[in-house]
Amino acid sequence: MLTLSAEEREIASGARGEGTGMALRIVAETARLMGAPRLIPVASAHIDGALYHGDSGTLFAEKLVEGGARVAVRATLNVGTLTPAGCAKIRLPAHERDMAGRMMRAYEAMGCEPTWTCAPYQAGHRPAPGSDVAWGESNAVVFCNSVLGARTNRYGDFLDIACAIIGRAPDYGLHRSENRVATLLIDAGGLSPALRASDVFYPVLGAILGRAAGNAVAVIDGLRGCTSEDRLKALGASAASAGGVGLFHVAGVTPEAPDAATALGHVAPRETLVLTPDMVQDALARLSTAGPTERIDAVAIGSPHLSLAEIDEVERRLDGRRLSAPLYANTGRHVAGPLAQGGRRAALEAQGVIFVIDTCVVVGPIMPEIEGAVLMTNSGKFAHYAPGNTGYAVTYGSLAECVESAVAGRLVREPRAWS
Amino acid sequence: MVLNAEILIPGEPASGRCLALDAPISFWGGVDPRSGAIIDARHPQRGESVAGTVLALPGTIGSSSASAVLLELVHAGRAPAALLLDEPDAILLLGLIVAREMGWPTPPALRLPAARQAALGGRRLLISVTGEITPDQP
Numbered sequence: 001m002l003t004l005s006a007e008e009r010e011i012a013s014g015a016r017g018e019g020t021g022m023a024l025r026i027v028a029e030t031a032r033l034m035g036a037p038r039l040i041p042v043a044s045a046h047i048d049g050a051l052y053h054g055d056s057g058t059l060f061a062e063k064l065v066e067g068g069a070r071v072a073v074r075a076t077l078n079v080g081t082l083t084p085a086g087c088a089k090i091r092l093p094a095h096e097r098d099m100a101g102r103m104m105r106a107y108e109a110m111g112c113e114p115t116w117t118c119a120p121y122q123a124g125h126r127p128a129p130g131s132d133v134a135w136g137e138s139n140a141v142v143f144c145n146s147v148l149g150a151r152t153n154r155y156g157d158f159l160d161i162a163c164a165i166i167g168r169a170p171d172y173g174l175h176r177s178e179n180r181v182a183t184l185l186i187d188a189g190g191l192s193p194a195l196r197a198s199d200v201f202y203p204v205l206g207a208i209l210g211r212a213a214g215n216a217v218a219v220i221d222g223l224r225g226c227t228s229e230d231r232l233k234a235l236g237a238s239a240a241s242a243g244g245v246g247l248f249h250v251a252g253v254t255p256e257a258p259d260a261a262t263a264l265g266h267v268a269p270r271e272t273l274v275l276t277p278d279m280v281q282d283a284l285a286r287l288s289t290a291g292p293t294e295r296i297d298a299v300a301i302g303s304p305h306l307s308l309a310e311i312d313e314v315e316r317r318l319d320g321r322r323l324s325a326p327l328y329a330n331t332g333r334h335v336a337g338p339l340a341q342g343g344r345r346a347a348l349e350a351q352g353v354i355f356v357i358d359t360c361v362v363v364g365p366i367m368p369e370i371e372g373a374v375l376m377t378n379s380g381k382f383a384h385y386a387p388g389n390t391g392y393a394v395t396y397g398s399l400a401e402c403v404e405s406a407v408a409g410r411l412v413r414e415p416r417a418w419s
Numbered sequence: 420m421v422l423n424a425e426i427l428i429p430g431e432p433a434s435g436r437c438l439a440l441d442a443p444i445s446f447w448g449g450v451d452p453r454s455g456a457i458i459d460a461r462h463p464q465r466g467e468s469v470a471g472t473v474l475a476l477p478g479t480i481g482s483s484s485a486s487a488v489l490l491e492l493v494h495a496g497r498a499p500a501a502l503l504l505d506e507p508d509a510i511l512l513l514g515l516i517v518a519r520e521m522g523w524p525t526p527p528a529l530r531l532p533a534a535r536q537a538a539l540g541g542r543r544l545l546i547s548v549t550g551e552i553t554p555d556q557p
Contacts (some may be wrong), residue, residue: 022520029516033507034428053484054452054491060517136483156483156510158490158517387449 002032009038011166019067030159031170040171044127045071045164046144048078048136049157050107051363052100060158060299061106064165069110072167076115076125078137079305080104083358091365101226110161116358117332119305120363121148124334129255132175138240139233139304143245149255151175154246163332174246179306180256181265182219182249184212186271189222191280192419196226199234200398200416203380205275206238207283212273215244219263224252229359230307237304238380277419284418287383290374290393294411297373297392299402300361302330303381308338310399315348317403323352324409327402328367330360352406362389376411378402422552427507428515432547435473435500437554439540440464445477446485448510455497456552461543471524473487473544474499475536490512494525500529503536 004012012028014021031039049057081100083090108114115123121143127133129149135141136155144150153173155163163169186209188196195201209218221345227250239245249257257263301314306329314329329348336357339345345355361367362385367375375392377383378399381389388393395411404412441463444450449459455470470492479485489511492498502515512528519525529550543555 026513026516026520030513034509039543048483049487050483051469053487054494056494056521057487059494060490060521063521138483154483154510156485156489156513159509305547349467359426400446 002028002036004028005036009131017068019064019069020165022064022067023069023162025086026158026162027166027168027170034170034172036170036172038171039168040132040175041167042050042134042163043131044073044125044133044171045076045158045160046125046135046140047073047075047107047112047164049161050077050080050104051239052081052096052103055099057157058099058103061103062224064161065106065109069165071111071164073164075112075164076120077107077112079118079359079363080116081359081364083356110182113157115332115334117305117334119332122307123332132169134160134169136160136254139237141246142236142240143233145174146236146249146254154414163197180217180247182217182263184216184218185260185264185269186212186218186220186402187222187272187274188220191275192417195419196223199231200378202231202234203238204280204283204287206235206250206380207287209248210239210242210245213243213245219249219251219257219260221260227253230310232379234305241381280418287380287396288394289387290395293374295374296376296405296409296411297370298324298326298328298367299376299406300328300330300382301378301399301402303360303362303379306331307336307382308335311335313399314403317400318351321351323406325406327353327406328361329353330356362386367392375404376402420554422531424531424550424552426527426529426550427504427510428528429548430525433501433503434543434545435471437475437539437542437544438469438472439475439536440477441449443480444476445480446488449490451490452491453495455492470497471500472499473501473502473503473546475531475539477505477533477536479511484512485511486513490517493518493525498526501526502529504528505533506530536537
């Protein structure tokens with residue numbers, strides 16, 4: 001049974017402006033539906049609601065602006081539909097382009113930071129461990145919970161901005177300690193150290209985690225000393241697109257899992273999954289949909305958005321060579337800014353890299369429509385969404401394979417043991 | 420026969436033919452926000468339209484943009500006349516909560532266990548403001 005404070009009831013009645021009142025009523029109604037007893041303060045928000053799906057979302061955001069609503073806490077913005085700071089062309093009819101632009105401006109008018117990235121945690125927005133926040137965008141949610149140890153549910157469109165405006169969120173789900181305890185144990189210790197220490201393994205592991213865990217919380221054992229921040233980012237993004245994962249633990253690595261037993265709350269796991277090379281092969285095979293073909297029409301990297309370290313690696317591997325197939329590098333302005341200095345961005349563009357800034361190739365019509373086209377990617381999330389959203393079949397591979405394939409204009413594989 | 424269902428989101432009295440889905444659906448990517456047609460290639464009822472129906476959902480797959488699709492259907496006049504859900508889904512129902520705040524006509528949502536939904540498929544249902552579901556006599 002939800003109880004609102006006197007102050008919250010006053011805000012809901014519109015005493016502090018109609019926009020703030022509307023935001024509070026939306027949060028309170030959600031709290032009632034989900035059985036939350038109260039609202040709790042949140043320290044920040046990450047807003048995924050500024051992506052255009054139709055005119056109604058624009059009208060909603062503009063109604064909040066007209067009602068005088070402003071965010072009460074730090075609020076970063078996820079990718080938008082347009083690319084104000086980028087150079088990739090977007091094929092969008094005039095009406096949709098206009099409404100998408102109005103929507104982006106409305107969110108900025110409410111005081112949201114124009115970060116326009118799905119990796120806000122690498123753009124300087126890193127909530128303190130144990131703090132409550134209201135974050136949207138599935139990969140950002142899972143990173144925030146798992147790697148940073150802050151607490152958020154999966155905030156959907158409309159609720160994210162409403163929480164940011166009132167600085168409060170419903171107290172249920174992953175905000176509560178008892179729901180953050182793992183019930184599933186995944187043991188990766190039987191796989192080779194070389195595989196566990198390779199970038200290309202983590203999206204595959206994420207696909208296994210997403211399917212095995214669904215909405216449950218898992219702890220993965222056997223990765224101590226094998227992970228990096230970008231590997232955990234890739235793992236979480238893949239898991240959150242294959243299943244409803246909002247939180248995972250890695251024993252000895254993530255903040256709530258000094259060891260597996262602690263992450264499990266010192267209770268035996270409800271289920272244990274011991275990873276075998278067969279399981280890895282099966283998950284790897286499912287990430288590709290293109291079948292046995294050498295055809296590559298384009299390469300896309302950067303879901304979640306590329307970090308500067310990831311672009312350094314592309315630059316190193318490319319080593320001045322020109323591309324035969326376009327390589328779409330999706331990233332945020334937090335990376336594009338530093339990259340422009342010293343002419344690094346221009347040099348990469350001259351080699352054939354197409355930067356997609358503030359948005360990404362699976363949320364809008366950016367890549368050309370080509371019959372039977374094949375996209376190569378090192379991202380588990382792109383592998384999941386590209387076939388449905390872009391019409392491109394997908395071939396999954398490592399970053400090195402992506403770069404070599406873009407140079408050659410056809411699929412290039414490197415030898416690797418998937419065991 | 421009259422069924423009593425818990426009201427999740429209240430609304431005006433509603434009526435329509437019951438479309439009882441055979442499988443859970445993700446509204447984002449599963450329902451066309453402009454027409455209400457089911458477009459998920461893997462869904463057994465692909466091609467049917469949810470517009471104007473009493474839509475019975477045995478489960479939902481939680482894309483965080485499901486709410487945006489449902490709001491867009493309401494705005495386009497292509498929403499279901501009412502929703503019957505096995506359990507409350509915060510993300511989907513946000514579409515109705517926001518529609519009500521926008522002052523748009525909002526279909527009611529009621530809670531009805533999946534096991535009781537299937538028998539209603541294809542029948543014309545009347546839904547009262549107090550949550551009574553009355554099927555037309557076959």
